[in-house]
Amino acid sequence: MDLLTRLSESLQGGDADQVAELTRQALAAGLAPKPILDQGLIAGMTVVGDRFKAHEIFLPDVLLAAKAMYAGLDLLRPLLAKAGVATGGRVVIGTVRGDLHDIGKNLVAIMLRGAGLEVIDLGKDVAPERFVAAAQEHGAQVIGMSALLTTTMPVMRQVVDLCRERGLYGKVKLIVGGAPLSAEYAREIGADAYCFDGVNAVDVVKRYLGTA
Amino acid sequence: MRALFDIASDDTAPQVEQVLQAQGVPGGGGRSRSPDDAPRRERARQLALQAISLYCEQAVPRGLFDELTADAFEPLLRPGEIGDSPLRQIYPDAGALALYAVTVGEPVSELIGRLFDADDFALASMLDTAASHGAELAAQAIKARWREHLLATGRLQPTTGIMEFSPGYCGWEVTAQQPLFARLRPAEIGIALNSSFLMQPLKSVSGVLVAGDKEIFMFDPEFECCRGCQARTCVDRINSLVAESGLD
Structure with a gap:
């Protein structure tokens, strides 16, 4: 079994120490960081996402795999930056103003990073202006908004409206998620998609970026 | 009567199966079809046990209840209420009412944040689930204290049931949190309300x-607010109520 396959399988097993060790070995063997990322880490996370969608593994398995992914990614990130390797895409994400629930948003951010995307996490209680300004500043292709309260859902519409005002609407994809939301609500406020979990968010974002 | 309580964190510790079920892990109702479930289930179980242990170390459960009359409750039900609701139908026939609030405290939430920051996502997520259940169990603990008080004051009959309702559910608008907080003053146990309620x-x-009387709680979930409800926890709650004895 080659090194990158072992790396992918260690990641799928959620073995962070082993993933870090194999990533070091791959670099020591002279492999470039980009194939280690693509064929080792991202390949492993893709399998994890597929198995989760097929109900073959559980949420804790996905999150342990994500931790393992980060163990490898931490070693690769400075090398990828130094080599000028572009990320798979850029997503600005946050929990909307007035809402302090961030577990769901964190899980989505973890999965997006696991898919090789750059995630600018604005945290929680994020004002519409901050979403839009961050998307402009970082040149993001996607804005992801999370809300767990019916009282904070309307803030998502404010972000959509602000994107219209600033000429970003249609250029930046707007995705929403959270327990009280639905695809119908996303359509109603003019968002591009409703994502029901992190794995689904990865699929949706990849589709928008043309990398699915 | 108004009463504040400290609750032992162990008394609000969720069962491991509750936590696993909420995380979608089989044994707890998940849907995995893989033949190699067992080792991953065991790994998840160990994580859940660790999360529950951390919860017991970090949680500082506190609660209070404050009795009030139906007339005093009416203004708390009204804000923002749209149409009829189970609570509007039930509360006028109640023998007693009490506002309540519970919290498991801030330290457990802070630990969840630190675990996420340390990339310990699975444990963070498991602890979040454990803490959510812990808060619900703290609410049950306050309900039990009120039940004891009703018994001590001769207001608990064999046919008496107690059911809890929260703003944001069953047609009771979340905006009701504001008048509820103004009357109950849960800041005394460390709970604040932000502008989003x-x-x-x-x-x-x-x-x-x-x-x-248990009969007042029997309703068909066919109110306007029931249409968009995916939780339908009322059915289990009514069934539990029927099963329990008022004088236990």
Whole structure:
């Protein structure tokens, strides 16, 4: 079994120490960081996402795999930056103003990073202006908004409206998620998609970026 | 009567199966079809046990209840209410009412944040689930204290049931949190309300406890508010109520 396959399988097993060790070995063997990322880490996370969608593994398995992914990614990130390797895409994400629930948003951010995307996490209680300004500043292709309260859902519409005002609407994809939301609500406020979990968010974002 | 309580964290510790079920792990109702489930189930179980242990170390559960009359409750039900609701139908027939609030405190939420920051996502997520259940169990503990008080004051009959309702559920608009907080003053146990009617610490529960003949709680979930409800926890709650004895 080659090194990158072992790396992918260690990641799928959620073995962070082993993933870090194999990533070091791959670099020591002279492999470039980009194939280690693509064929080792991202390949492993893709399998994890597929198995989760097929109900073959559980949420804790996905999150342990994500931790393992980060163990490898931490070693690769400075090398990828130094080599000028572009990320798979850029997503600005946050929990909307007035809402302090961030577990769901964190899980989505973890999965997006696991898919090789750059995630600018604005945290929680994020004002519409901050979403839009961050998307402009970082040149993001996607804005992801999370809300767990019916009282904070309307803030998502404010972000959509602000994107219209600033000429970003249609250029930046707007995705929403959270327990009280639905695809119908996303359509109603003019968002591009409703994502029901992190794995689904990865699929949706990849589709928008043309990398699915 | 108004009463504040400290609750032992162990008394609000969720069962490991509850946590696993909420995480979608089989044994707890998940849907995995893989033949190699067992080792991953065991790994998840160990994580859940660790999360529950951390919860018991970090949680500082506190709660209070404050009795009030139906007339005093009416203004708390009204804000923003749209149409009829189960609570509007039930509370006028109640024998006793009490507002309540509980929290498991801020330290457990802070630990969840630190675990996420340390990339310990699975444990963070498991602890979040454990803390959510802990807050619900703290609410049950306050309900039990009120039940004891009703018994001590001769207001608990064999046919009496107690059911809890919270703003944001069953047609009781979440905006009712504001008048509820103004009357109950849960700041005394460390709970604040933000402008979105969100409680801080996050792992807190508030609402009204309704005591009355069990028959008053029997309703068909066919109210306007029931249409968009995916939880349908009312069915289990009514079934539990039927099963329990008023004088236990």
